[in-house]
Each structure stands twice: as structure tokens, then as C-alpha cells.
Amino acid sequence: MSRIKCIGILTSGGDAPGMNAAIRAVTRAAIFNGIEVKGILRGYRGLIFDEIIPFKSNSVSNIIQQGGTILKTARCKEFTTVEGRKIAYEALQREGIEALIVIGGDGSLTGARIFAQEYNFPIVGLPGTIDNDLMGTDFTIGYDTALNTIMEAVDKIRDTASSHERLFIIEVMGRECGFLCLNGAIASGAEAAIIPERIEEEDQLGELISNGFRKSKNSSLVLVTEGDITGGAMGIADRIKRDFPEYDCRVSILGHVQRGGSPTASDRILASRMGAAAIEALKDDQRNVMIGVQDDKIVYVPFSKAIKKNKQISDELLNVLKILSI
Known part of the structure; x- marks a missing residue:
């Protein structure tokens, strides 16, 4: 020693x-x-x-x-x-x-x-x-505590989303990394997760809209990772208002509540x-x-x-979210 x-x-x-x-x-x-x-x-x-x-x-x-x-x-x-x-x-x-x-x-x-x-x-x-x-x-x-905080918050938002039949865009932390967003979406039963790792590969919001997310549900929840890469919740909401004005959209930014708690x-x-x-x-x-x-x-x-390596998002998790959001 x-x-x-x-x-x-x-x-x-x-x-x-x-x-x-x-x-x-x-x-x-x-x-x-x-x-x-x-x-x-x-x-x-x-x-x-x-x-x-x-x-x-x-x-x-x-x-x-x-x-x-x-x-x-x-x-x-x-x-x-x-x-x-x-x-x-x-x-x-x-x-x-x-x-x-x-x-x-x-x-x-x-x-x-x-x-x-x-x-x-x-x-x-x-x-x-x-x-x-x-x-x-x-x-x-x-990470696990923040993920549970996100899940609990999104569960509560779903109540008001269902009551008003609205599309909610919910911003979570993560910056250049989408683990909180993707796993938070799966845990809370959200319809989509817009994460920085996939922003250049596919139009995640466009795919959600084209699949007709309101066909079988009276509300929808979309989680988005904060930051310039995704545009954050406000950027996504602006696009919906511009390109899909028929949808009643609301924004919720969870912010620093994700850092706190036992x-x-x-x-x-x-x-x-x-x-x-x-x-x-x-x-x-x-x-x-x-x-x-x-x-x-x-x-x-x-x-x-x-430090500063691209930790890979699991394609399996992305596929799970896509399958379960129908």
C-alpha cells in the first residue's frame, strides 16, 4: 500500500x-x-x-x-x-x-x-x-433519482393532459445526452422522446405527427432534452404552432427540480x-x-x-419506446 x-x-x-x-x-x-x-x-x-x-x-x-x-x-x-x-x-x-x-x-x-x-x-x-x-x-x-423525479412529474402532467386532450412538450435535463429523456419517456409511457443523439438522423416530431398520435389517445406527451441541439421544449412547441396549428400544445420545463430530493x-x-x-x-x-x-x-x-466520449444510446430502448407508443 x-x-x-x-x-x-x-x-x-x-x-x-x-x-x-x-x-x-x-x-x-x-x-x-x-x-x-x-x-x-x-x-x-x-x-x-x-x-x-x-x-x-x-x-x-x-x-x-x-x-x-x-x-x-x-x-x-x-x-x-x-x-x-x-x-x-x-x-x-x-x-x-x-x-x-x-x-x-x-x-x-x-x-x-x-x-x-x-x-x-x-x-x-x-x-x-x-x-x-x-x-x-x-x-x-x-441518475436514478433524477429519472424517478421525471417519471413522477410526467405522471402528474398526464392527468391534466388527459383532462384537456392536449399535447404536452416536457423538457428534461441532459444537454448533449438523451438518457434521462429516453428512459423517462419509457417509464412514464410518453409517446416520443426527442434526444440529441437522433436529431440529425430522423425528424422525431414529424414522425410522431405523421403517425397520427391522436388517433387512439385523448392526449399525448413528448419528452425533449434541453439545449440548442434539440431546440428544447420551446423550440419544439414553436414548430408545432407553425407547422401543425391544429394541435393544442402546452410546454412544461421541469428544470432544477430534477436535481433535488432524497x-x-x-x-x-x-x-x-x-x-x-x-x-x-x-x-x-x-x-x-x-x-x-x-x-x-x-x-x-x-x-x-x-471524459467527452459519446456514450451510446441503446437502439433497443428506442425501439421499445416506438413500439409501446402506438
Whole structure:
């Protein structure tokens, strides 16, 4: 075992349900192995502005059920600069922190990869993002909870859609990744999912309209991934009003409600497994890797393979939605 005596832990980027469960697991697994833990507040910003506090076992008591992150999170422009990262490294040296656990998404792990390369510093990442857009892991922390939040919200919207016999366009998060949208549509029984991965291959809205979605139903729900690629819910609604004015269309943007709430059992278990695995990775002299889960087994994924790759949407899931929406 590489004798790391002290680690730092931070959460960065957008918050995700289950981050607290991960913080708890990392902290207690480290203490179990005789490693001191220091919490870094507000992500990378906490390194630059010296917001570092000691963490004990009771520091993470009664947080596994809480959404958000007790360490807080913030964007940090300073960390994107060479000068800012130098200040961060000096803070780690001053605090005696010998390795870093970073919980976050694509942007957070990109920052970790750059910092690790510049200073040859051991970092292990945990995939904390509701988008499920990181390669090398079947699921990310927060994805299952966000998916359940979407399902519950769409179930409620269906009630009013049915009452008024309307077409509802519902916008969900995900940016360039359609996992939340596609699986949310299947789980809620929606008629279509407009996702960025298929926007150039087919006119998803046009296909829905041409199939006569109102023939056998008194209402219809269409989920769309946010962002410029799809045009978002407002862009889709504008097109319907322009090209298909005969349909009574309404828009609902779910927004940040998708990030909140108590994490599901699946997210708590995933975060706990990944948090404990992060300490095992350091014990095994692993560095600059993300903890992933593939086929229910823990894996170590190099940052370069986890970041900015096109995680594939399943054609099977697309076909399931198409078949079940008739």
C-alpha cells in the first residue's frame, strides 16, 4: 500500500442526489483504513480560497438520505488557469493532503485530469451527475433519482393532459445526452422522446405527427432534452404552432427540480460502493482514474476514457419506446 496519510474530498459542478452518500462512504472508508480526511468546500474554489475543514466520522452522520451536497459546490473560473491551479496545489501541500477524491461530472473530472497531469498528483474521481453521460460506467450517481423525479412529474402532467386532450412538450435535463429523456419517456409511457443523439438522423416530431398520435389517445406527451441541439421544449412547441396549428400544445420545463430530493436506494448503494472503492483504488496505487460500475462490478476507468466520449444510446430502448407508443 502506498502510505497516503491524508486525503481531501470535494464535490464540483452540478449537484446530484447521492453526492452526500458518496461523501459519507469516502470519509468512513478512509478513516477505517487509518487515513485522515479533509473536506474541501465549494469544489475547486475551496482549494483556491482556503475553505478546507477536517472531517471525522460524525461529520457525515445522518446525510445518506439528503439530496445536494454538504460540501457545497461552485463554478471556479480561477481553477481553469495555470495560476489558479498553482494556488490550489500549494493549498494541498500546506494542508498535508496527499490525494484527492473528486465527485462530479464531465467538467469536474476534466479539471481533475489536467491538475493531476500538471502536478503528478493522485486523484480518484466519482461520477456524480444526473446526466449519466460519462463513459466507462453503466450508471452515474444521481441518475436514478433524477429519472424517478421525471417519471413522477410526467405522471402528474398526464392527468391534466388527459383532462384537456392536449399535447404536452416536457423538457428534461441532459444537454448533449438523451438518457434521462429516453428512459423517462419509457417509464412514464410518453409517446416520443426527442434526444440529441437522433436529431440529425430522423425528424422525431414529424414522425410522431405523421403517425397520427391522436388517433387512439385523448392526449399525448413528448419528452425533449434541453439545449440548442434539440431546440428544447420551446423550440419544439414553436414548430408545432407553425407547422401543425391544429394541435393544442402546452410546454412544461421541469428544470432544477430534477436535481433535488432524497436519493433512491439505487443511488445510495451506488454512491456507497463507489466511495468505498475510491479508497481501495488509492490503496492499490491507482491514480487519475474514475470509479465506474460495469455489469454490477467495480472498475477503474482512466480519466481520458471517461471524459467527452459519446456514450451510446441503446437502439433497443428506442425501439421499445416506438413500439409501446402506438
